[in-house]
Structures are given as structure tokens and as C-alpha cells.
Amino acid sequence: MQQFVNVTLSGLIQGTVFAAFALALVLIWRSTRIVNFAQGSMAAATAFIALALIHSGQSYWLAFAVALVAGFVLGAVVERVVIRPVEGGPELNAVIVTLGLFVALQALIAIVAGSSFQSFPAPFGLRGFTFGDTTIALTPNSLFVLGSVLVTMLLLVGLFQFTRVGLAMRASAFGQEVARLLGVRVGRMLTLGWALAAVVGSLSGLLIAGGGLVYPAYMDSLIVFGFVAAVLGGLDSPVGAIVGGLLLGLALSYVSGYVPRGSGLVNLAALVILMVVLLVRPGGLFSSTTARRA
Amino acid sequence: MPEDGTAVLEVTDLTAAYGPVRALDGVSLSAEAGKITAVLGANGAGKTTLLRTISGLVRPVSGRVTLGGEDITRAPVEAMVGKGMSHVPEGRGVIAELTVDENLRVGSLFRGKVGKDEFDRVYETFPRLLERRNNPAHTLSGGERQMLVIGRALLAQPRILLLDEPSLGLAPRIVAQIFGLLRRLVDAEGLSVLLVEQNARSALSVADVGVVLNLGRVVVTDSARTLMADEDLRHAYLGF
Numbered sequence: 001m002q003q004f005v006n007v008t009l010s011g012l013i014q015g016t017v018f019a020a021f022a023l024a025l026v027l028i029w030r031s032t033r034i035v036n037f038a039q040g041s042m043a044a045a046t047a048f049i050a051l052a053l054i055h056s057g058q059s060y061w062l063a064f065a066v067a068l069v070a071g072f073v074l075g076a077v078v079e080r081v082v083i084r085p086v087e088g089g090p091e092l093n094a095v096i097v098t099l100g101l102f103v104a105l106q107a108l109i110a111i112v113a114g115s116s117f118q119s120f121p122a123p124f125g126l127r128g129f130t131f132g133d134t135t136i137a138l139t140p141n142s143l144f145v146l147g148s149v150l151v152t153m154l155l156l157v158g159l160f161q162f163t164r165v166g167l168a169m170r171a172s173a174f175g176q177e178v179a180r181l182l183g184v185r186v187g188r189m190l191t192l193g194w195a196l197a198a199v200v201g202s203l204s205g206l207l208i209a210g211g212g213l214v215y216p217a218y219m220d221s222l223i224v225f226g227f228v229a230a231v232l233g234g235l236d237s238p239v240g241a242i243v244g245g246l247l248l249g250l251a252l253s254y255v256s257g258y259v260p261r262g263s264g265l266v267n268l269a270a271l272v273i274l275m276v277v278l279l280v281r282p283g284g285l286f287s288s289t290t291a292r293r294a
Numbered sequence: 295m296p297e298d299g300t301a302v303l304e305v306t307d308l309t310a311a312y313g314p315v316r317a318l319d320g321v322s323l324s325a326e327a328g329k330i331t332a333v334l335g336a337n338g339a340g341k342t343t344l345l346r347t348i349s350g351l352v353r354p355v356s357g358r359v360t361l362g363g364e365d366i367t368r369a370p371v372e373a374m375v376g377k378g379m380s381h382v383p384e385g386r387g388v389i390a391e392l393t394v395d396e397n398l399r400v401g402s403l404f405r406g407k408v409g410k411d412e413f414d415r416v417y418e419t420f421p422r423l424l425e426r427r428n429n430p431a432h433t434l435s436g437g438e439r440q441m442l443v444i445g446r447a448l449l450a451q452p453r454i455l456l457l458d459e460p461s462l463g464l465a466p467r468i469v470a471q472i473f474g475l476l477r478r479l480v481d482a483e484g485l486s487v488l489l490v491e492q493n494a495r496s497a498l499s500v501a502d503v504g505v506v507l508n509l510g511r512v513v514v515t516d517s518a519r520t521l522m523a524d525e526d527l528r529h530a531y532l533g534f
Binding site: 179180 | 349371372374380381392396399403450
């Protein structure tokens with residue numbers, strides 16, 4: 001029983017980070033129909049900015065805030081400079097550009113920060129809460145992870161559902177040409193979409209780094225998991241990305257917790273899930289493709 | 295509000311091409327205030343390209359477009375609606391994922407804050423939309439979509455409304471309803487309409503002026519009544 005609780009808790013916490021990363025992918029997919037393979041490198045770059053600040057003696061929170069702002073700027077710059085020329089062109093072009101950016105950014109991080117493993121501090125304790133004499137896999141830091149992802153999601157929902165900018169962003173995402181004819185500055189909205197997505201990506205990068213080790217490629221596995229989570233939810237649906245992330249986190253946690261030698265099977269399990277989803281429900285669990293075709 | 299008879303929109307010698315193919319070849323026409331101007335012609339005559347070039351979605355090779363005297367030939371698409379031109383593209387142009395209400399709100403975003411009474415007026419004009427207000431636009435029927443896009447265009451308070459094939463895929467009864475409504479808006483509110491239609495008979499029955507386009511050139515411009523009466527022209531270009 002205790003093991004089940006722990007495996008479930010750590011699955012959920014992992015899942016929220018997957019969810020945040022998947023959400024970043026979905027935000028970009030929705031608005032520009034591009035899978036941003038560079039999301040992981042972009043997040044890693046901002047995490048290294050945070051690490052540099054922390055090493056220079058600044059507080060974790062200042063570093064955290066600067067990293068998120070850096071994510072925003074990086075997202076906007078990437079969209080304007082690198083993505084804009086391939087938007088609306090053949091899909092393969094965009095795929096190759098984001099893959100290229102992924103490799104280039106990772107190399108840049110290695111050049112600037114070195115490619116050795118460095119420890120990244122966590123803002124809160126990493127020791128599990130204890131009830132009587134049992135310790136559960138829920139730490140103050142994991143509450144911070146849950147809380148910050150939850151707050152981010154609520155903020156995004158608020159932005160998209162209740163603000164004029166959010167409405168303009170959704171209109172630009174779903175009907176570029178119509179939105180332009182209605183006077184929406186679509187280009188600006190796409191830039192903003194990338195910038196916000198990069199902030200969410202950076203958040204997931206910081207959360208996964210907290211209390212662990214970072215190196216230029218530390219986000220690589222998260223790209224796989226985040227992508228699986230996003231596809232699981234339907235690539236188009238922010239809610240789907242969140243549910244997909246949580247489901248994937250749980251599934252992987254159960255695999256590594258209950259399957260003998262399961263921790264080595266986690267990557268494999270993620271890909272099996274991806275395969276099954278694509279075979280059984282290619283549109284994902286929350287797909288709105290039927291709506292789009294109407 | 296300009297006097298009836300003055301040109302709101304003037305197109306001079308407009309030429310547009312897709313690669314080597316000329317879709318518009320020196321088209322000139324004007325849409326007058328308080329009138330419905332119908333551009334007619336067969337498939338491929340260049341009707342849709344004409345509207346898309348006027349609103350900037352297609353950049354012309356040469357020629358000029360002026361709106362109320364102002365040269366808007368090279369103005370960005372996003373700016374057109376602010377200058378008083380609403381373009382409803384072919385295929386209804388609803389944003390399928392947004393609700394009816396959100397679609398309307400997008401249409402008025404560029405104006406800043408817009409009073410609730412203006413939305414109420416749209417819902418009054420189209421009671422069907424009020425019933426479907428919180429439904430996603432992809433659940434609407436073709437006629438309802440057409441009402442939505444016209445209502446949305448009106449929220450922009452345009453001087454001129456560009457409509458691309460509003461009758462496409464609609465039942466004749468709905469077409470008559472939509473055209474009747476256009477006529478009322480033009481007569482009662484002084485709206486000006488530039489209408490592109492393949493359904494020449496319906497369009498001429500509601501329009502004041504007809505412009506017949508063939509292979510990217512204007513064949514004839516005349517009052518709708520005269521065009522309606524010209525049997526040879528109807529047979530040759532309008533298919534009825």
C-alpha cells in the first residue's frame with residue numbers, strides 16, 4: 001500500500017512536469033502547426049542562465065524569474081528570426097529548422113557552460129513528509145512543482161478564455177486568414193504564442209532540474225515524454241496535454257515501480273504508449289480534429 | 295455617410311498574377327455608396343482574386359485600389375478593417391473552434407471596447423445566432439454561418455462590405471433570405487456592398503450595378519436591370 005501511494009505520488013509529480021512541457025509543445029502546435037523539437041534545448045538554455053546567476057551568488061528566485069523572462073525573449077526571437085521564414089511552407093522545412101535549432105542550442109550551451117554534470121539547487125526541501133514513521137514520496141519541493149504548474153495553467157486558461165489578447169491569439173491560431181481580415185495582428189500573436197510556450201517550457205526545465213543534475217542534454221528525455229504526452233492528449237488540446245502528461249507520468253511510474261527491472265524500461269514504455277495511441281486513437285484522447293474538418 | 299452615387303471603393307487597372315498566370319488583367323470598377331455592386335462571372339473569371347487583391351491578401355502586379363479616396367493598394371491586410379473595409383472570404387470564414395459569441399467579439403477586437411448594445415443589435419438582426427450563441431461555430435448550418443460572418447462584419451462598422459459567394463452551398467430559400475437582408479441593410483443603413491457571385495440570377499435580382507468578369511477582364515458594367523434584360527450577355531457569360 002505504501003509503495004502504491006509513493007509510486008502514484010511520484011508519477012503524478014513527474015506527470016505535472018511532463019504536462020507543462022507538453023503544454024508548451026501544444027501551444028506552439030496549435031498556433032503554427034509546428035512541433036518545436038528545440039523546446040528542450042531552449043528550456044535547458046534558460047535553466048543554465050538561472051544556474052549561472054545562482055553560481056554568481058544571486059537568489060534562487062531571482063534566477064528563476066530571470067530564466068522565465070529569458071524563455072519569453074528566446075521564444076519570441078526564435079519565432080521572429082528562425083521560424084517566421086518557414087511558416088506556411090512545407091512542413092518538413094519547419095521540422096528540420098527546429099531540429100537544427102535543437103542541436104545548435106545544445107552545442108552552444110556546451111560551449112558556454114561546459115558539458116559536465118552540474119547540480120542544480122531546489123528551492124524547497126527534498127525530504128519526504130513523514131506521517132508517524134512512514135515517509136511518503138511527497139516533498140516540499142514536489143508541492144512547489146505541483147503548485148507552480150497549476151498556477152501556470154490557471155493563468156493560461158485565464159489569458160485564453162477571459163482576455164482580449166487571448167481571444168486574438170486563439171483566433172490567430174485557428175483561422176489565420178480570417179483573423180487578419182478582421183484586423184488581428186496575427187504575426188504579433190504568433191510571436192506571443194511562441195514566447196508564452198517557451199516560458200512554460202522553461203518552467204518545466206527549471207522544475208525538472210531542481211534538486212538534480214543538469215548538463216546540456218538533460219532535457220532530451222523530456223522531449224520524448226513531453227511529445228508522447230502531447231500526442232496522447234491530441235496535440236491540439238491544452239487540456240489534453242495536461243491529462244496526457246499526468247497519465248504518462250503515472251504509467252511510467254508504475255512501470256518503473258512494479259515491473260521487475262522496470263526503471264530500464266521507462267523510455268521503451270513511453271514509446272509503446274505513443275505507438276498504441278497512434279494506432280488506436282491517432283487523434284489523441286482530446287482531439288478536436290473532427291471540429292477542424294467541419 | 296457619403297452621398298449615394300459617390301464611389302466608396304475604386305479599383306483602377308488592377309492586374310494580379312499567380313506565377314505566369316494572369317488572374318486579373320487590368321480590372322477597373324467602382325463600388326458606389328449605398329449600393330450593391332455585383333461582380334459576376336463563371337468559375338475562374340477572377341472574382342475571388344479580385345476581392346483578395348482589394349483586401350491585400352493577394353498583392354497586385356500593377357493598378358490601384360482606393361477606399362474613400364485613400365490609396366490602400368499596399369496597405370497591410372490587418373489594417374483594412376480599420377479603414378472601413380470588411381471582407382468576408384469565400385467559404386463563410388467562421389473560425390470553427392470559437393463560439394458564435396467569440397467569433398463576433400474577434401470581429402470587433404480592433405475597435406477596442408465595443409458596447410454590448412452593438413452585439414445585441416446583431417443578435418436582434420439574427421435571432422438564430424442568439425440561440426446558438428455559446429455553441430462552437432462548427433456546429434452551425436451553412437445559413438447560420440453566413441449570418442454569423444455578416445453580423446461579424448457589421449460589428450466592424452464598415453463603409454464597404456466585400457462578400458465572396460455568399461450563396462455558395464445554401465438552399466435557394468436561405469439565399470433569398472440573406473440577399474433580402476443585405477438589401478435592407480443597404481437601404482436602411484447606407485451600407486455599401488461589393489458582392490462576388492456565380493449565382494448571377496440571384497445576385498442581379500438584389501444588386502444595383504453588375505460587373506461581368508471573364509478571364510480576368512471586365513466585359514461589361516451596367517445597371518443590374520439592363521444586364522438582366524440582355525439575353526445574349528446572360529447566355530454568354532452568366533449561364534442563365
